[in-house]
Amino acid sequence: MDAKAPVRDAAPTESRPGHWAVVGGGMLGLTLALRLTQNGQRVTVLEAAPSLGGLASAWQVEDVVWDRYYHVIMLSDARLRALLSELELEDEIRWSVTKTNFFTGTSMYPLNNSFDYIRLPVLSLVDKARLGATIVFGSRIENGRPLEKVSAESWLSRWSGRSAYRNLWRPLLRSKLGSNHGKASAAYIWSVIRRFYAARRGGLKTEMFGYVPGGYRRILAALADRLRDSGVTLETGRPVASVVASGKGFQVTAGDETRHFDRVINTCASPIAMRICEGLKPAERKQHHSILYQGIVCASLLLNRPLGGAYLTYITDETIPFTTVIEMSSLIERSEIGGRHLLYLPKYLPVDDPLLDADDAEIEAAFLPALQRLFPDLTRDAIKAFKVTRTRHVLAVSTLNYSDNLPPMATSIPGLYIVNSAQIVNASLSVDESVNLANEAVASIMTRDPVFISRPGQ
Ligand SMILES: Cc1cc2nc3c(=O)[nH]c(=O)nc-3n(C[C@H](O)[C@H](O)[C@H](O)COP(=O)(O)OP(=O)(O)OC[C@H]3O[C@@H](n4cnc5c(N)ncnc54)[C@H](O)[C@@H]3O)c2cc1C
Structure with a gap:
């Protein structure tokens, strides 16, 4: 017309x-x-x-077709599961308990149960007790609206202490919000705690991750x-x-x-x-x-060997240029991806960060040496493909009020x-x-x- x-x-x-x-x-x-x-x-x-x-779209990396950005379904995702049920896919979800690691800059630590948590060296026992109490307290708050008035930094420092904030919360906030982490309200961190605690609130001892085959x-x-x-x-x-x-x-x-x-x-x-x-x-x-929006660059890697077996590796070392390691093939059947090992390396950034305009080769040159710092036995010839996707306006930061x-x-x-x-x-x-x-x-x-x-x- x-x-x-x-x-x-x-x-x-x-x-x-x-x-x-x-x-x-x-x-x-x-x-x-x-x-x-x-x-x-x-x-x-x-x-x-x-x-x-x-x-949520898929893309092709060599002969593998899988999600462009890593996606899992959580047991507590009731609305999504209801939609999948309408589409007759809910019964097909494959659920697993996955492993989590924690990289501090010098060492890798498992973080799967209370025992791992108590052994984690980055925090003192007092810090750990306060951190645990913060999580339990946060998970019990029903209405996050009043938390919009307080910054995440001051709320977390108040409940967990300065040292736990510096050594753990701040790196975790940076991993999602980059240099905008100081602008987030406490409601943001509350929402993250609630999402990860939702299944437990429903009576389950542990959260499980799932995916639909395909x-x-x-x-x-x-x-x-x-x-x-x-x-x-x-x-x-x-x-x-x-x-x-x-x-x-x-x-x-x-x-x-x-x-x-x-x-x-x-x-x-x-x-x-x-x-x-x-x-x-x-x-x-x-x-x-x-x-205030955040952008993201996220690399998909195909390896010819498993990495560490943990679905999630949190990184507190701010010199590592990506924010988490996601080993997708530790969750999904490898037959889904032609027997390969699929890894994601995401980095959340401000929308004007030059990395959003960098080409794949530049990002690969920055990311691979850092990945080898985390996994020193990973050789370059084990990496069969490296492909980057980017989105400038990926999520809105929960700023004050x-x-x-x-x-x-x-x-x-x-x-x-x-x-x-x-x-x-x-x-x-x-x-x-x-x-x-x-x-x-x-x-x-x-x-x-x-x-x-x-x-x-x-
Ligand atoms: C790294 C990452 C990991 C994630 N992991 C999970 C997870 O594990 N589990 C989970 O549940 N969720 C996860 N999510 C969140 C999930 O992907 C989003 O909640 C969901 O996909 C958002 O959908 P949307 O339609 O709002 O936005 P989008 O998917 O961004 O859709 C917006 C659409 O608008 C289109 N568009 C833009 N401009 C125009 C235009 N001018 N004309 C027409 N169309 C246009 C875009 O191409 C796009 O398709 C993840 C997200 C990211 C980035």
């Missing part, structure tokens, strides 16, 4: 459901599409990338099939350039095509949403621009919604939270949007 053509009034009527454009085909956009279609709406998903899934590629394929069967149109390779209010709907431009939709939900990160959505008020643009400054999902333009992962408040970024956000967003929109309200029986 010509962008300058007269605008056809495509306002929804009782006989015709609204036609929704969902911008972004990640897990959030796809779940929103599912819930909208389950509520009788017509939906088209417009995804910029050649395939669906966003952060990884997220399989989950996404099942979700896409379900959406197509329900009449949802899925368009990939469609980067949306603009969304402009027009009559009672919107002109959505992707590539050289402009189409009319009754309603639009934009699921992209706020800086991208602000580039796309025109006509918003300066105050709400300011709110979106004030959200985060909820107070968060823009609402409904924008000032009726029918235009911005629903993105920044609205996951006081919880860590996970697919479980993305699914929950989609469920709640559609439930909330249903009670307010005239498209739903005007329909009989809704």
Whole structure:
């Protein structure tokens, strides 16, 4: 459609459901599409990338196809598991108890049980007792909102002590938030403690990690099939350039095509949403621009040998250029990845960090010597592939008074919604939270949007 053509009034009527454009085909956009279609709406998903899934999408490293970023399902991921159940995949989840290591800069320590914890040399016994008490105390706090008023640093220093903060909490905060770690509120660390303690609160002694055979590629394929069967149109390779209010709907431009939709939900990160959505008020643009985002570079490595057998190796040495080692092949059946060993080396960074623009060779040159510091018996010829993926706006940092400054999902333009992962408040970024956000967003929109309200029986 010509962008300058007269605008056809495509306002929804009782006989015709609204036609929704969902911008972004990640897990959030796809779940929103599912819930909208389950509520009788017509939906088209417009995804910029050649395939669906966003952060959860798969990619190919040599002959191995697996998740671009490492993903596990937790026992406590009730909303995600309910979605998998709808897709008839929940029964297939393979659960394992995984191992965790801790690298202090000079040595590697196992960290799998209380005994390991007591032996950990980076903390004194008093520090350990205070740290344990902080975790138990944190896991029992039901409402994280008051913690948004306090910085993570002062809350953790107060409860665990300065030395435990310096030697353990600070490196762990840095591992996710990089140089933004000082800006995080205590609600962030509370959400991490809650996520890892959720299964235990439910009566289980230990958390287990799981995956669906075939990884997220399989989950996404099942979700896409379900959406197509329900009449949802899925368009990939469609980067949306603009969304402009027009009559009672919107002109959505992707590539050289402009189409009319009754309603639009934009699921992209706020800086991208602000580039796309025109006509918003300066105050709400300011709110979106004030959200502090983190970026990530993450290398996938294929090895011809196992590394250490731990799914997670936490690193407290700040001179190591990546923040964790994830040995995915210690969790998944190796037949899933052609008998290879798959490793991820992530590094979270501020959005303007030059590493986000570095090429794979530069990152490999920085990461491999450091990996060999952690695993001195790892030779270069054991590393068969090294490939880097990067995302500039990967997660919003839970800054002080985060909820107070968060823009609402409904924008000032009726029918235009911005629903993105920044609205996951006081919880860590996970697919479980993305699914929950989609469920709640559609439930909330249903009670307010005239498209739903005007329909009989809704
Ligand atoms: C390193 C890492 C590890 C993780 N591990 C786990 C884990 O173990 N377990 C877990 O549950 N969760 C994990 N997560 C979190 C999980 O990946 C996210 O919660 C989820 O994928 C977010 O989905 P989303 O749709 O909100 O965002 P995204 O996946 O980012 O989707 C946004 C989509 O919008 C598209 N887009 C951008 N611009 C445009 C445009 N102009 N037009 C159209 N489309 C556009 C993008 O291409 C993208 O597909 C992890 C995330 C990362 C980064």
